[in-house]
Amino acid sequence: MEVKLDKQYPLDVDATRSWTLLTDLKAVASCMPGAQITEQLSETSYKGAVKVKVGPAVAQFAGTVDVLELDPTLKRMVMFGKGADKTGSSASMNMTVTIVADPSDPTHSVLNGQAVVIVNGKFAQFGGRLMVQVSDMLLAQFVENFRQQAKTLPGAAGAAQVSGAAKTASRPEPAQVASEINGLAIAWMLVKNWISGMFGKRS
């Protein structure tokens, strides 16, 4: 089961801070509901895990994430992640994320994400028809967490003002995120989006 995603998320965070957060894979992972980086294998390679719960089915994907390309000039990162759940599902994702500055407002930026997600096994069989919607939901949650966390970073403008403190300040704890991807919450969001989409069309 292959799903192609191409999404743009406007952020109320400047491009520099967004990019800074994006290059910290551990922090980025913590923005993905239920995901975490468990081990760094090399400069560009990590071990990670994602826990997904859809109704009674829980899958614990364990796998690797490799940063294939990191281009600070273009603010572009290409990642490949793959993982498997021991009860019979596997997934892979090839994702390109680019941070684009908002020309009209330097305090804002846009996160562009293109991903090809392939899911095999039980999750494809059970969840095939919901894959696109669920992926959309996950990304939306991810972006919200990302936005919140990026805002806590010392900004380019603010850095000068709090220079002394910034050096010693440890990175703040990530905003609280759901510890697993919650199927019920997803279902609720799906229904909500569907209903709002329905009314959206009429207006």
Add this chain to the structure above:
Amino acid sequence: MNAPIPSLEARELALAGMGASRLRKEDARFIQGKGNYVDDIKMPGMLHMDIVRSPIAHGRIIKINKEAALAIPGVHAVLTAEDLKPLKLHWMPTLAGDVAAVLADEKVHFQMQEVAIVIADDRYIAADAIEAVEVEYEELPVVMDPYAALAPDAPVIREDLAGKTTGAHGPREHHNHIFTWDAGDKAAADAAFDVADVTVAEHMYYPRVHPCPLETCGCVASFDPIKGDLTTYITSQAPHVVRTVVSMLSGIPESKVRIISPDIGGGFGNKVGIYPGYVCAIVASIVLGRPVKWVEDRMENISSTAFARDYHMDGELAATSEGKITGLRVNVVADHGAFDACADPTKFPAGMFHIVSGSYDIPAAHASVKGVYTNKAPGGVAYRCSFRVTEAVYWIERMVDVLAQKLGIDKAEIRRRNFIQKEQFPYTSAFGFEYDSGDYATALEKVLDAVDYKGLRAEQALVRANPDSPTLMGIGLVTFTEVVGAGPSKICDILGVGMFDSCEIRIHPTGSAIARMGTVSQGQGHQTTYAQIIATELGIPSEIIQVEEGDTSTAPYGLGTYGSRSTPVAGAAIAMAARKIHAKAKKIAAHMLEVNEADLDWEIDRFKVKGDDSKFKTMTEVAWQAYHQPPAGLEPGLEAVHYYDPPNFTFPFGIYLCVVDIDRGTGETKIRRFYALDDCGTRINPMIIEGQIHGGLTEGFAVAMGQQMPYDAQGNLLGNTLMDYFLPTMVETPHWETDHTVTPSPHHPIGAKGVAESPHVGSIPTFTSAIVDAFSHLGVTHLDMPHNALRTWKALRANGANL
């Protein structure tokens, strides 16, 4: 003086023999929930098996870690291919001359392939434990499309066949090629096309579907380590063949293997083959010395046990400008999945596909079928049809419509012009089949009159003339011939065993009887209909005739029930066994009445002396005499066994007509009318025939209108639950009208041809014919199944016919 002799009618009625709509003997237990299915079998000390299956469609197994599963309390064993290897049971032969992995040996070839088994105290522990078995895979490129599978650089699916350039059915031309099978005369067909006034060509895909019986597959294997014998209760349509295969695989003498098919909740071809689950349960029972039960769930059934169809068909017809067909050519690419596990007679890798010339007198014809491996589950069984007959009938019936459309001839008229005529029977087709009997023209007129065909066409013209009509109206017509009753052992065998069938009848001293056959009922009502044949042949009321099947230790050897072979083959064996008894009974009666045999007449239930109605002996009296004081020189007892090797197939036929209304807004199709006329030769039980036809039409409706196995490019089956896979209920099923003509088979002892599969085979192209007919004025010549609302709506849009 004796009591007055009841009237002939009363005696006939008392027998409830052939022709009587006798109520089904099976139903009393089924409607009370008292059936005895495999999952009802419980044995002392019985353990439960579950199967670890591959989540991916193609990959290499790197590592299997059993430790966590074995640590779960109540788990007795976890077995993989490595454990079966020393027993040489990690691979097994298939019915098609290939081999199939019992448990994946280094590689998985399709999603849900069996990788390991867990044996535990109960079903729940087993289900938990399979999740604890960790399997690490290296994913390999997946090949789902049979055309792509034949590309020179396509991934190799079957590494175990490396270097094998010859398969069971001839040379292999590519690493994913299984066989190429030809029938007919290519040169003659090509010549017909060279000089034809008109030719038509069409590509059609007959989708992969699954028989999906209500009861899934399973078994209870019980090996007795003391006696060294093995008893297995199994969901099998062919228990005797299973016994032979189990004996060959396990080395246990066939005399110590007992296979029992208890009540079976539908087979439809799905329960002909031998599945890895059966083999594993048997091995586990032998290893552990305890009974082991395995019953698959619905997802396992749809995903891994035998599918049907999956034929990509390219074909052409050549004809004169008057619509007389002069030539036929068809090329098929058949997707067989990862192992060739079709259940066909050995010599016919594409089954009876060469019935593809249908009910028509076509002088020159050629068919070629190419079998291909892909990363899908194995199978290719006859889903409520004789081997590959559904595909063949679909193709020819569609093509005749396409030709009619091209020539502007009505689809009923073009059939009239091409029918094999009544006086041409027995008729030898261009493919070499000898059609036994038929009267297509009479049957067609009967149907056209019954539905007022002309009126329907006039109505359709009005609908088409109205641009605001909310619906499109279509009329489907199919005039099909089936080939069933496999088959003559000189051409038909399975694993070398000829496709005869058998019957043993014993008449008890007081005149009741027991009969046992090599077939096995899965809903056909054998207990009811077989007794009716004996009742008529021997004059014993069917009510006191017990019919037993399915236990290899008591029943005579037979090849089982599939391909509509029970009545044509076992039904004939019953009549022949009964006639042996009848012949002996006549000798006894002659002795009792002190006359010559030649002086006796048979009348319903008794032998009587010619010209003297008062002198007679009933079969009951004869039976007593046979055990009490048989004539000198005659063995006591009254029983017989007959193994019937049919001289030919039988060729039932039917004329089906369907009227549909397609909603131009939603694409939804309403089946307004479906009229099915069947001719199955002599009719044994009209009520059961009607039931069989209703069932077959409903399954045909399911295939045509909704069933599909949607695989994605990675090999995931995205529709393996009953939420996705279409099984019609009373809500969706249309009303059926049935009718019949009777053209007995001249070579069958009672003239019966078999009926259960005709409605499935015949109805599927009828639905397509009706749907395409609704679009035909827009130039549409063919639409592939399934005709669900979405696909039909897309067709409406593509042709500018949507509202």
